Amino acid sequence: xxxxxxxxxxxxxxxxxxxxxxxxxxxxxKKGYRALTVDAIAEAAGVGKQTIxxxxxxxxxxxxxxxxxxxxxxxxxxxxxxxAEEVAGFLAQTFRALNGPHGTGPVFKALMAEAQLSxxxxxxxxxxxxxxxxxxLAEVFTRHGVAPERHGLxxxxxxxxxxxxxxxxxxxxDEDFAREVAASVAHAAAY
Amino acid sequence: xxxxxxxxxxxxxxxxxxxxxxxxxxxxxKKGYRALTVDAIAEAAGVGKQTIxxxxxxxxxxxxxxxxxxxxxxxxxxxxxxxAEEVAGFLAQTFRALNGPHGTGPVFKALMAEAQLSxxxxxxxxxxxxxxxxxxLAEVFTRHGVAPERHGLxxxxxxxxxxxxxxxxxxxxDEDFAREVAASVAHAAAY
Amino acid sequence: xxxxxxxxxxxxxxxxxxxxxxxxxxxxxKKGYRALTVDAIAEAAGVGKQTIxxxxxxxxxxxxxxxxxxxxxxxxxxxxxxxAEEVAGFLAQTFRALNGPHGTGPVFKALMAEAQLSxxxxxxxxxxxxxxxxxxLAEVFTRHGVAPERHGLxxxxxxxxxxxxxxxxxxxxDEDFAREVAASVAHAAAY
Amino acid sequence: xxxxxxxxxxxxxxxxxxxxxxxxxxxxxKKGYRALTVDAIAEAAGVGKQTIxxxxxxxxxxxxxxxxxxxxxxxxxxxxxxxAEEVAGFLAQTFRALNGPHGTGPVFKALMAEAQLSxxxxxxxxxxxxxxxxxxLAEVFTRHGVAPERHGLxxxxxxxxxxxxxxxxxxxxDEDFAREVAASVAHAAAY
DNA sequence: ATCTAAACGAGACGGTACGTCAGGTCTTGGT
DNA sequence: ACCAAGACCTGACGTACCGTCTCGTTTAGAT
Numbered sequence: 083x084x085x086x087x088x089x090x091x092x093x094x095x096x097x098x099x100x101x102x103x104x105x106x107x108x109x110x111x112k113k114g115y116r117a118l119t120v121d122a123i124a125e126a127a128g129v130g131k132q133t134i135x136x137x138x139x140x141x142x143x144x145x146x147x148x149x150x151x152x153x154x155x156x157x158x159x160x161x162x163x164x165x166a167e168e169v170a171g172f173l174a175q176t177f178r179a180l181n182g183p184h185g186t187g188p189v190f191k192a193l194m195a196e197a198q199l200s201x202x203x204x205x206x207x208x209x210x211x212x213x214x215x216x217x218x219l220a221e222v223f224t225r226h227g228v229a230p231e232r233h234g235l236x237x238x239x240x241x242x243x244x245x246x247x248x249x250x251x252x253x254x255x256d257e258d259f260a261r262e263v264a265a266s267v268a269h270a271a272a273y
Numbered sequence: 274x275x276x277x278x279x280x281x282x283x284x285x286x287x288x289x290x291x292x293x294x295x296x297x298x299x300x301x302x303k304k305g306y307r308a309l310t311v312d313a314i315a316e317a318a319g320v321g322k323q324t325i326x327x328x329x330x331x332x333x334x335x336x337x338x339x340x341x342x343x344x345x346x347x348x349x350x351x352x353x354x355x356x357a358e359e360v361a362g363f364l365a366q367t368f369r370a371l372n373g374p375h376g377t378g379p380v381f382k383a384l385m386a387e388a389q390l391s392x393x394x395x396x397x398x399x400x401x402x403x404x405x406x407x408x409x410l411a412e413v414f415t416r417h418g419v420a421p422e423r424h425g426l427x428x429x430x431x432x433x434x435x436x437x438x439x440x441x442x443x444x445x446x447d448e449d450f451a452r453e454v455a456a457s458v459a460h461a462a463a464y
Numbered sequence: 465x466x467x468x469x470x471x472x473x474x475x476x477x478x479x480x481x482x483x484x485x486x487x488x489x490x491x492x493x494k495k496g497y498r499a500l501t502v503d504a505i506a507e508a509a510g511v512g513k514q515t516i517x518x519x520x521x522x523x524x525x526x527x528x529x530x531x532x533x534x535x536x537x538x539x540x541x542x543x544x545x546x547x548a549e550e551v552a553g554f555l556a557q558t559f560r561a562l563n564g565p566h567g568t569g570p571v572f573k574a575l576m577a578e579a580q581l582s583x584x585x586x587x588x589x590x591x592x593x594x595x596x597x598x599x600x601l602a603e604v605f606t607r608h609g610v611a612p613e614r615h616g617l618x619x620x621x622x623x624x625x626x627x628x629x630x631x632x633x634x635x636x637x638d639e640d641f642a643r644e645v646a647a648s649v650a651h652a653a654a655y
Numbered sequence: 656x657x658x659x660x661x662x663x664x665x666x667x668x669x670x671x672x673x674x675x676x677x678x679x680x681x682x683x684x685k686k687g688y689r690a691l692t693v694d695a696i697a698e699a700a701g702v703g704k705q706t707i708x709x710x711x712x713x714x715x716x717x718x719x720x721x722x723x724x725x726x727x728x729x730x731x732x733x734x735x736x737x738x739a740e741e742v743a744g745f746l747a748q749t750f751r752a753l754n755g756p757h758g759t760g761p762v763f764k765a766l767m768a769e770a771q772l773s774x775x776x777x778x779x780x781x782x783x784x785x786x787x788x789x790x791x792l793a794e795v796f797t798r799h800g801v802a803p804e805r806h807g808l809x810x811x812x813x814x815x816x817x818x819x820x821x822x823x824x825x826x827x828x829d830e831d832f833a834r835e836v837a838a839s840v841a842h843a844a845a846y
Numbered sequence: 847a848t849c850t851a852a853a854c855g856a857g858a859c860g861g862t863a864c865g866t867c868a869g870g871t872c873t874t875g876g877t
Numbered sequence: 878a879c880c881a882a883g884a885c886c887t888g889a890c891g892t893a894c895c896g897t898c899t900c901g902t903t904t905a906g907a908t
Contacts, residue, residue, distance in 0.1 A: 091857030092899040098859075116390060119889060130860040135891065195389035198382040198440060199307055208441060234444055235453055243433030245440070249389060250399060253425055262426055266461045273456065283877070283879035310868060321881040326870065473883030474873040480885075498772060501863060512886040517865070577768035580822060581689055590823060616826055617835055625815030627822070631771060632781060635807055644808055648843045655838065664852030665904040671854075692894060703855045708896065 094137070101127035102134055103148040110145055111184060115192035118145070142196040142203050149189060150210040153179070165226040165271060169240060170257075170264035172219055177255040180248065191249060216241070228271045240267045285328075292318035293325055294339040301336055302375060306383035309336070333387040333394050340380055341401040344370070356417040356462060360431060361448075361455035363410055368446040371439065382440060407432070419462045431458045476519070483509035484516055485530040492527055493566060497574035500527070524578040524585050531571060532592040535561070547608040547653060551622060552639075552646035554601055559637040562630065573631060598623070610653045622649045667710070674700035675707055676721040683718055684757065688765035691718070715769040715776050722762055723783040726752070738799040738844060742813060743830075743837035745792055750828040753821065764822060789814070801844045813840045 105126035109118050120141050124131045138144045161171055180187040193211070197204040219240060220233045228236065243263050247253055296317035300309050311332050315322045329335045352362055371378040384402070388395040410431060411424045419427065434454050438444055487508035491500050502523050506513045520526045543553055562569040575593070579586040601622060602615045610618065625645050629635055678699035683691050693714050697704045711717045734744055753760040766784070770777040792813060793806045801809065816836050820826055 089857085090855060090901065092859075093857095095859070095899095120891085121889070124860090128860080130862095131891080132861085132893090133859060136858075191389045194440065195386035198386035204442075212441060235450070238434040238437055238443065238450075239430075239454070239457055242435070242437030243429040245437050246429055246433035249385065249436070250403060251395075252429065259426070259429075262461070263430070265464065266430055266457050269460050269464075270453070270457045273460075285878095286880070289880075311870080312868075315881090319881080321883085322869095323871080323882095324880065327879085331869090472875065472881055474885075476884070477873095502865085503863070506886095510886085512888095513865080514867085514887090515885065518884075573771045576822065577771035580764040580768035586824075590825075594823060617832070620816040620819050620825065620832075621812075621836070621839055624817070624819030625811045628811055628815030628818050631767065631818070632785060633777075634811065641808070641811075644843070645812070647846065648812055648839050651842050651846075652835070652839045655842075663850055663906045663908095665854070665906095666852085668854070668904095693896080694894070697855090701855080703853095703857085704895095705856090705897080706854065709853075713896095 095133075098127065098129050098133055099137070102129055102144060103151065106141065106144045107148040107152075107189070110189050110192065111186075115145075115189065140200075140203065142193060142200070143206060145189060146193055146203075146207060146210050149186060149193065150214075153186070153211060154214070164268070165222070165228075166261075166264045166268035168222050168226075168264075169219065169267050170260045172222065173240070173244060173260035173263060174257050176215070176244070177257075177260060180255060187248060194245070194249065223271065226271070232271065236267055236271055239270055240264075286324075289318070289320050289324055290328070293320055293335060294342065296320075297332065297335045298339040298343075298380070301380050301383065306336075306380065306386075331391075331394065333384060333391070334397060336380060337384060337394075337398060337401050340377060340384065344377070344402060345405070355459070356413070356419075357452075357455045357459035359413050359417075359455075360410065360458050361451045363413065364431070364435065364451035364454060365448050367406070367435070368448075368451060371446060378439060385436070385440065403432075414462065417462070423462065427458055427462055430461055431455075477515075480509065480511050480515055481519070484511055484526060485533065487511075488523065488526045489530040489534075489571070492571050492574065493568075497527075497571065522582075522585065524575060524582070525588065527571060528575055528585075528589060528592050531568060531575065532596075535568070535593060536596070546650070547604070547610075548643075548646045548650035550604050550608075551601065551649050552642045554604065555622070555626060555642035555645060556639050558597070558626070559639075559642060562637060569630060576627070576631065605653065608653070614653065618649055618653055621652055622646075668706075671700065671702050671706055672710070675702055675717060676724065678702075679714065679717045680721040680725075680762070683762050683765065688718075688762065688768075713773075713776065715766060715773070716779060718762060719766060719776075719780060719783050722759060722766065726759070726784060727787070737841070738795070738801075739834075739837045739841035741795050741799075741837075742792065742840050743833045745795065746813070746817065746833035746836060747830050749788070749817070750830075750833060753828060760821060767818070767822065796844065799844070805844065809840055809844055812843055813837070 102123060106118065106123050109122055109126060118141060120131055120134055123129075123141065123144065124134055134141075134144065138147070161168070163171070179185070180190065190211070193207055197207040216237050219237060223233050223236060224230070240263060243259075244255065247255055247259070253259070293314060297309065297314050300313055300317060309332060311322055311325055314320075314332065314335065315325060325332075325335065329338070352359070354362070370376070371381065381402075384398055388398040407428050410428060414424050414427060415421070431454060434450075435446065438446055438450070444450070484505060488500065488505050491504055491508060500523060502513055502516055505511075505523065505526065506516055516523075516526065520529070540557070543550065545553070561567070562572065572593070575589055579589040598619050601619060605615050605618060606612070622645060625641075626637065629637055629641070635641070675696060679691065679696050682695055682699060691714060693704055693707055696702075696714065696717065697707060707714075707717065711720070734741070736744070752758070753763065763784075766780055770780040789810050792810060796806050796809060797803070813836060816832075817828065820828055820832070826832070
């Protein structure tokens with residue numbers, strides 16, 4: 083690289099950036115996504131509203147970034163085992179994050195809802211939170227010699243039931259469910 | 274007085290009822306759910322806002338009723354065949370309704386979004402649109418001798434991938450997908 | 465009249481109307497026109513902001529109506545005497561309203577300022593507060609046989625110095641000043 | 656220390672100074688005072704906002720300085736004649752500046768408006784634009800032997816009608832008006 | 847020839863108020 | 878009692894400017 087464009091002017095405040103992400107996530111978790119307003123974020127973060135609008139097009143994107151930041155760290159390479167074991171491990175790991183006391187489950191659901199109401203947001207939602215996990219699981223498929231053209235289907239078979247339970251709450255996300263889904267995916271992979 | 278005699282009073286206008294449901298669905302389809310406001314429904318239906326609030330707690334419930342009404346008629350007992358064939362047939366039938374030119378897909382997505390934002394609505398959403406189809410498919414399982422305690426899991430394996438594709442649009446809902454999902458469900462049922 | 469159009473719907477709330485005018489004038493007098501915001505009026509009047517915007521295009525118009533309402537009552541036909549005496553009496557009467565402890569002077573000044581910044585408001589300002597007094601004084605001129613084509617000039621000679629002192633505060637508005645201005649006007653009328 | 660220490664540092668940029676005054680006046684005239692924002696001045700002048708706030712407390716003061724600079728040059732000692740003639744000449748000269756194609760009338764009006772909304776600005780407004788002309792006319796009074804204790808009144812009689820017409824636009828500022836006002840003032844002076 | 851400090855263009859910042867929109871309730875006169 | 882119309886209160890929205898606060902750069906007197 084020869085030179086960065088380096089424009090004049092005050093730099094973006096890292097403090098404000100962090101405070102906004104933190105406040106957004108805190109409010110969404112404590113009061114619920116419904117109570118999350120841009121004014122509330124601004125006040126909680128000690129920030130002007132314009133500072134939020136300068137960097138994010140909507141409050142949903144703020145929450146998305148906050149969640150993505152914390153989410154990214156949690157995805158680890160699954161341990162070694164059969165395909166079914168690895169998929170089950172991967173899903174169980176995801177469930178722990180969603181179920182925890184500071185569980186991100188409700189926030190994930192709210193973002194999924196936003197994604198249905200705004201296609202612009204939907205694209206970013208997928209890119210920041212969904213594609214990520216799909217890629218991690220696809221990597222497992224590759225490692226186990228699954229033909230790439232079947233990855234899309236298998237990912238839908240793996241993540242679909244999880245999201246369905248999360249969104250409609252017909253049953254909880256536990257280790258048994260992880261195993262059952264994983265078994266189903268493994269069979270479809272072999273088929 | 275012991276009992277109110279239940280006397281006079283104008284009866285609920287069937288005309289207004291129909292007009293409201295029709296207007297809500299029409300707007301949701303033509304302009305998108307985002308453009309659907311209670312005022313817009315009232316104006317399009319030639320109705321006072323109060324008439325809407327008198328009978329429905331929110332606009333989402335109006336759409337829900339409109340959709341449920343049309344949806345109910347479409348669910349038919351699946352034809353005869355193997356479990357996989359019947360499930361595939363059931364799913365394919367659902368896909369046709371979602372994909373059609375006047376497809377209800379986007380409206381379904383919007384209602385699912387509302388269900389995430391309001392637990393009161395979530396219950397009614399499940400009761401009116403989801404439980405319905407689950408029961409129909411469960412009936413197929415029963416007919417094929419699947420143990421009832423596995424129905425919950427199998428339903429999640431069947432509907433989960435469908436909703437996942439619908440909500441995240443990673444791929445379309447076609448007959449191939451119906452067959453693959455059905456095969457996976459059938460295998461899990463036998464397992 | 466055969467029939468008023470009489471449309472359906474709730475009538476404009478006289479309570480809200482009065483509360484808005486009262487709150488606007490009270491705030492303008494107590495806290496100053498600078499502190500007068502639409503939100504403050506709405507809160508003080510116990511009214512939604514939209515109710516203000518539904519009936520007035522700006523807060524200045526609210527104050528204008530409030531002031532005009534109270535101002536109208538105060539203009540009385542001047543007593544009988546020479547032209548100079550009547551003009552002096554008329555001006556002195558005006559000064560009392562402007563100077564009083566609940567003096568409207570500062571509010572008048574603020575509205576004059578608004579009139580300079582918005583020509584739409586300027587027209588209404590003149591119609592509601594200025595033309596009024598001009599007409600009253602012109603009537604005096606007529607009664608004393610002053611040719612109508614000189615009224616415009618004489619009104620400017622009479623009101624100009626008053627506004628000038630009010631706006632620039634080089635000196636106060638007292639009875640002496642009223643007499644001096646009146647004398648000058650009377651002489652110009654005779655000239 | 657007797658003299659200011661005069662420490663190091665870059666000197667005030669004369670270029671920026673001129674550009675700011677020019678931009679402010681240009682915007683006020685072309686787009687109207689309402690469109691005059693500090694950001695707009697800064698951009699038009701190719702200057703940082705801080706450079707404006709470093710030297711002026713508000714945008715009104717910028718315009719004031721710009722106007723005062725151009726205004727100062729125009730006030731000339733009136734020619735020789737009767738008191739009425741000199742006053743008329745003085746006023747007529749003022750009118751020409753206000754009426755011209757690049758007339759300063761609207762900007763004067765806007766500054767008068769600002770003066771009503773800020774007493775701090777009012778003082779500077781009087782000092783820079785008003786006292787100036789009052790002194791020039793008072794000098795005429797002195798030259799014609801008018802008692803100093805009547806100057807205040809006579810100045811109000813002279814300038815009041817002018818400002819009144821300027822602010823309320825009931826009639827234009829023409830030579831006839833100058834003569835009429837001057838005659839009235841001259842009579843009051845003699846009285 | 848360096849050092850130091852002020853002024854500079856740029857632009858992000860915390861705020862305040864704006865004017866609008868939609869939600870859900872209440873009132874009016876009519877059926 | 879129900880209806881169409883429409884005014885009402887509430888609360889959140891996204892925008893416009895304000896006046897302040899960094900940035901990194903430029904300029905010029907002091908050392």
